[in-house]
Each structure stands twice: as structure tokens, then as C-alpha cells.
Amino acid sequence: MEFASVAIFGGLTVAAVVIASVIPLAQAAGLLAPVPLALIAARTRPRALLTATVATTAVAFAMAGTGAMATVLGSALVGGLVGDIKRRGRGIGVLGVATLVASPLLGGISVLILLVLVPLRELTIEAMTNSIHGVAKWLHGWGPTGGFADWLDAVSRSIADHWWVWVWVSGTVGTAISLLVAWWILGSVIARLRDVPSEDTLDAATSGFAPATADGGPRDAGIAPLPLVFDHVGFAYAPEARPVLHGIDLRIDPGEFVAVVGANGSGKSTLAKILAGRHPSTGTVHRPGLPGLGAHGGTALVLQRPEIQMLGSRVADDVVWGLPPGVDVDVEALLAEVGLAGLGDRETTDLSGGQQQRLAIAGALARDPQLLIADEVTSMVDPEGRGQLLALLAALPVRRGIAVVLVTHRGSEAAAADRVIHLAAGRLVPHAPDWMPSPDADLAAPAQPRPSPPPAPTSRIGGPLLVLDQVGYAHLPGSPWEVVALHDISLTVYRGEGLLIVGGNGSGKTTLAWIMAGLLTPGAGTCRLLEIHEKINPGAGFDAGTPMTERVGAIGLGFQHARLQLQKVTVADEIMAAGGEKVGTAEVARVLELVGLPRQMAVTKVDALSGGQMRRVVLAGLIARDPDLLVLDEPLAGLDPPAREEIVALLARLRADGMTIVIISHDFESLQSVCTRRVQLVDGRLLPDAQLLTDQAPGRDGGTR
Secondary structure, rough: OOOHHHHHHHHHHHHHHHHHOOOOOOOOHHHHHHHHHHHEEEEEEEEEEEHHHHHHHHHHHHHHHHHHHHHHHHHHHHHHHHHHHHHHHOOOHHHHHHHHHHHHHHHHHHHHHHHHOOOHHHHHHHHHHHHHHHHHHHHOOHHHHHHHHHHHHHHHHEEEEEEEHHHHHHHOOOHHHHHHHHHHHHHHHHHHHHOOOOOOOOHHHHHOOOOOOOOEEEEEOOEEEEEEEEEEEEOOOOOOOOOOEEEEEEEOOOOEEEEEEOOOOOHHHHHHHHOOOOOOEEEEEEEEOOOOOOOOOEEEOOOOOOHOOOOOEEEEHHHOOOOOOOOOOOHHHHHHHHHOOOOOOOOOOOOOHHHHHHHHHHHHOOOOOOOOEEEOOOOOOHHHHHHHHHHHHHHHHHHHHOOOEOOOOHHHHHHHHEEEEEOOOEEEEEOOOOOOOOOOOOOOOOOOOOOOOOOOOOOOOEEEEEEEEEEEEEEOOOOOOOOOEEEEEEEEEOOOEEEEEOOOOOHHHHHHHHOOOOOHHHHHHHEOOOOOOOOOOOOOOOOOOOHHHHHOOOOOEEEEHHHHOOOEEEEEHHHHHHHHHOOOHHHHHHHHHHOOOOHHHOOOOOHOOOOOHHHHHHHHHHHHOOOOOEEEEEOOOOOOOOHHHHHHHHHHHHHHOOOOEEOOOOOOOHHHHHOEEEEEEOOOOOOOOOEEEOOOOOOOOOOOO
8 A cells, every 4th residue: 555655646746846847837836746745644654755755756857857856855855744743633833833943944955955966056046037037127118117127137136146045035935835735735635535544454464465486376375265254243444433244144165156135335345345354343254364365366356346456558468467476377268268358459448347347357367266256247247248257157166166256236146146145234134135036045046037117108209409420439549559439320319318328348338428428529420419408507608519528517427437426525515516506405315315315325425335325326416417418327237126226217207307318228128117219339330220119209300209
């Protein structure tokens, strides 16, 4: 964690200093340089700050010379002082005393540095005097300001004659300002991160990760995650927080396939983390040895969001990233096993969400683990790929002897497991929900699907609202890594309709959604919003047919990964920010209940939400904005079946009230109550014929047929 902090925050400091050094009129950016280093000092050990100081000064010198290096060194001193005061819990009084003492000292250090580095001193003096003289020359052209211009000329000559006084004074004042700015900004940052633990909860001592021996095996023979026994395990993310897990007793043996099910917020992902090696708050976890998270032959964890586990720039590199030297991995065979055959040379950032999940599983299997924990790994995968991944996971215990723990919301996936663990409100319960088979049932039999809700009443479908005309788009165009995502997409979305866009992983659905919302500019063709309702953007004054890139925000877009869309501290703050100034606490309570969340959740911090709860909060914010058109990318992913049905019913009501909805989803079985027609993307191309899902669809004249 300390190395990561040094790399990330040190890089931010260097960026601020280099910008201030090389871009005219951007010197104010230098005031931000101490803040990242102050955060390191406030949340890590002193050696991390020392490492960051050495690394950043060296990089700054290489990029922008001696002046930038000296600025970074001063930023480290300022940041270290502010961060240490924050870490010790001192207040503004201590900062004031520190400022009175440190500012003159650091100003004096600047004088000493310039006294030794003569070329730098000459360059600094020349820059200062030329800047002041230039301003004076400009003021001489104005009659009333001639006296002030003469005074500036005198100041310029004084700097040349008594440079050390001016450097010491300016350094003292500048240091004092930097200390105050760093204190002010750092206070806000620390308040935002107060609930984020600063310690590495899955560190080397816990995981048992160790370098390999010469033959490629793990050096630490103590890695032995199975069999695993929970003895009355409980967990809370903070001492004063409500426990997430209560009194869990379970056992995981080698070579078995276990499914963990439960409603959103029941503690499934927390249970997965403890299985992976995180220490419980209460109770005991018994293993023969260390869990070995990430180590060869230990425990592998695949999370709900695979993109946060990608480290390699290429697919093949990511599979073997972090493996010890000497471990031989057949990358192509692994990629073929998870359905990514032939993609070894692709950029990882070009993969779709489902492809990223398959890549994460390939990286886990490359470590030949004894225990594989898969947390909602099928939520973003198309139906065909979902079946392939489930077959792969189910075969691992037999073919490789790996114990697999699958966290899922799908009854059909749970039915394929050897046994099912059901969580409710953080507790193990003996009964299963009605959307999946009982643990005592014949798990070889498929789960009975729940009946789809009947189609909701549909509003009359009007004229064109959003028109895409021969839209094309390529990622990294013109480069050797160019990937064409869309080809000649011509599509019209009609006011009041529900449009379902389906397609396999990597077919271009998410790219199309971002173009519809105006977040991407088409490489070819146009995307235009022909009408705009005054309640979305009052007084916008746009002419009909303005490109969507000039109307960002007019269409409500729900991202595929909900967490990337949540920027505020609490749920209420998030909904009010998404909805705009007109949204108050009463509206927050209303939209929370609309999406099936209690109004008391308004004060809940975003970081405490489960993945499904985050998705509902995003939808609540979009509804509060009250747009004419919603584009939702995988709105049902990560939701348990009851929550999925609630969201489908809500979307059906919104469309019945006149809202136009575009849904991109793999879960299209029950969306007939929302959508009037369905189109399909295949390899970035739109199939020529749309499938009608109801008896209402747009006619050529914009009416209903």
C-alpha cells in the first residue's frame, strides 16, 4: 500500500510542479504540489514520505531540471509538516506556530540553494526582473500608471542588487501560503477518506505471498488455505459500525463447488473477503496454513469489477502479471479455456466488461490456486458466455481439484453447485429464497424460472427523439492498436418507446450508449437529439438536430459499473448532485423508495453500499433529474432477483408515464414489460431488422402501428 501511495501521489506532485514550471501563467499549480505528499505523510509511515521525496525529486529533475527538483523538495518539506500535524491530530494553532518557524527557515534554504547553484540563481533573477520590467513597460503606456511603473522598475533593479533579500522574503511568504493551502485541501481530502482503512487488510503476512524458488514453486511452504473452517465469525468495517456478518459457521473442503447467495447487502462480498484472508472482527477462521492470496498455489479472488484487477497493458501480459519467476504458464491455452482465444495481443482497455471478467478468471487460474473465489463474475456476461463460464467454474473442482466459491444472484448458477450457502442480513439461514432451489433439493435439476411480469400499459409512441445516422467509432484510431467498435450504425429512438439493445460481449453496446449520451464523438456519422424538453435544460436554446456532444447531460446515462458514477460522500448528496438544484431532501426520500431502498439510507455513505445498492442509487439520481430519455447500460447487473423485478416494474411505470428508455442488457428475458422493440449488435454492426416485443412500435410517420 505504501509503494502504491508513493507511486500515485508522488506522480501527482511531479505533475503539478512540471506544469507550474513549463506552462506560462500556470505557476499557481505549484500550490497544489505539497498536497499529495501531505496525504502520504498523514496516512503512512515516515519512510514512505522519504521514499516519495527521493523518487519525486529525481523524476522532476529529469523532466524539468534543477528548478523543478528544488520545488519538489520544498513541497515535500511543506507536505511532510502538514501531514504530520494532521496525523497527530493537532489543530490550526500548531500549524500557525509551525508556519512562523518553518517559513523563514525554508525561505533561507532557497537562498542557500541559489547561493550554491549560480546558473540557477542567474536564471531566477533574470526571470523575475524581466517579468517585472515587462509589466512596468506596459504600464508606461498609460498616463495615470506611470508612477507605479517607475516604482516597478526600481523594484526590478533592487532585485538584481539584493536578490537574497527578495528570495528570502518571497520564499517565506510562499511557504506560509503553501502551508495554509495544503492544510485546507488536505483537511477536505482526509474527511473524504476517513472511512477508508489506511492499513493493507490483505497484506503479505496475511496472504502468505512469497517469492518463488528456482523451480518455480512457492518458497513459503506455509501456504495452505484448505480445508477452511469458520467458527462463529462476525465482521464490522469499523468498531462503531453495524456488523455486516454475525456468527458465521461454515466449512470449505478441497475440490468442492459452493455457491453463496443472498439479497443485496446481505454480506456476500464481505464473506468472500474473509474467505480470501481478511481477519474477522469476531470469531476464528481455521486453516492449515496461510491463505496465500495471489500466491501460486494459494487463494485467488475475482471481484465484481474486474477492471480494478487489470494491471497488464496487453491481455497476455495481464494473465501472468505478478507471477514469480520460473512459473511456466500456457497463456494461449488459458485464454482459450475462458473464451478469449486469439486476444492475447489486445489492449486490456479495449475489452468489454464481460471480456474483462473472463481475463480476471484467466489470471486467477494462472496461479493454480487451491481456492478460487468468484464474486458475481457472470453479471456482465452475455447469456452464451455466462453458460460457458459457469461450465468452466463447475468443472474446475473435478479437472483441477480447485475448490470454487461462487457468489451469485442466479438460481440456475446456484443449482449447479455441490451445496448452497444462503445469507440473510449477515447471518446464515437454513432456508433458500424462492428464486432458487433449496439446499436439500436435487441441485442437478435446473431452477424453475420465475414468471415474467405482464407487459405494462404503454404510452403512445411519438416522433423521432434521437437519431443516429451511419455512426462509426474506433478506439485508438490510426494506431497499431486500433479497434473498430461500431460500423455504420443507423438507428432512430422514438419518443415514448422502450428500446432494448442486445449483443454479445465486445459487440459495441457500451460504446453506442456513450455516443448516445454525448460522451464520445462519433468517428463517422452523426448522433442528434431532435427534441429537448424544457424540464431537462431550461432555456438551453438549442436548435433541433444539435449534435449530442453539445448536449451532454440532456440524456440520463447509467454506467455499466455503477461505482464509477458515484462521486459524493453520502447517498443524499449523490442524488441531489445528480438531480440538480431543484432536488431537496423530500425528493431524495421519494426516489429512494421508488428504487426499493429505505429513505433512511439517504445518510448512508456511498462506500458502505453493496454493488446492487450502488446501482439503485445511480438510478434514483437519474430519476430525480427527470430526463425525457434514459440510457441504461446493464441496469440489472448485480441485483438479486426480487430487486431485479422491482427495477423492471419501476422502469415499466416510468415508460408508461411517457419516459423514453433505452436499455442495454443481457438480462432481457423479463424486459418485455419495459421495451417495445429489440435491436441486436453483432461485431459492431446493427442487424437490419428490429424485433417487435409488443404490438406498439413506431410507424414511418412517427405514430403507432
